[in-house]
Amino acid sequence: MRMRKKKNGKARMENCLDYMITEKPYEKTGFMLEIGCGKGGFMFELSKKYPETEFIAVEKMSDVILIAAEKIKKEECKNVKLLNCDAMDLPEYFSEGSVDRIYLNFSDPWPKAKHAKRRLTSPKYLEIYKKLLKKDGAVFFKTDNRDFFDYSVECFKNGGFRLEKLTNDLHNSEYESENIHTEYEDNFSSKGFKINRVEAYLD
């Protein structure tokens, strides 16, 4: 996600510190993670729908997570924390088995083969998620990009995940009633792209 540098970004972030994870390691367990949360719209809706669940939204771009942090603070979403780091660094923060579920929404597809390792569903990232997730934890993944989706399904299968609720047209599927749209989802869907979605379980 490209974004212009925010004015007074540092001071504005400091104002949201109550909602940011700054300690390493983070001691709590039993929460859900969204990786690549962007401006935080999905996390905001999800946390309102499930007020008893603890959520952590991860985003590597500080100017982008600032938008999410200000929204979460303004709306007083007490069950959400935000973490400004790269997904690769998550093991420095969270202990093994501490995560119940991971959401990957419209992750960057990195279409060139030479960049495949950067995809958030590539084997190296899946190995990280497998360590972080509890025994029967899961990754919920959706994307408009069919090639990226098919690649990811193969990676999940090769990584030993069991797949459920796979659809190549989420918005016209039985799963849509439960679906919370993201900013990118509405954008791509309005341009006519079909949305692919799958749940990948460890068991």
Ligand SMILES: C[S@@+](CC[C@H](N)C(=O)[O-])C[C@H]1O[C@@H](n2cnc3c(N)ncnc32)[C@H](O)[C@@H]1O
């Ligand atoms: C295409 S945007 C999607 C944003 C949002 N999930 C949505 O659906 O509207 C992908 C986001 O993932 C973030 N991202 C990409 N790679 C990441 C990584 N390795 N660790 C953390 N965040 C990452 C990007 O900075 C960007 O904000």
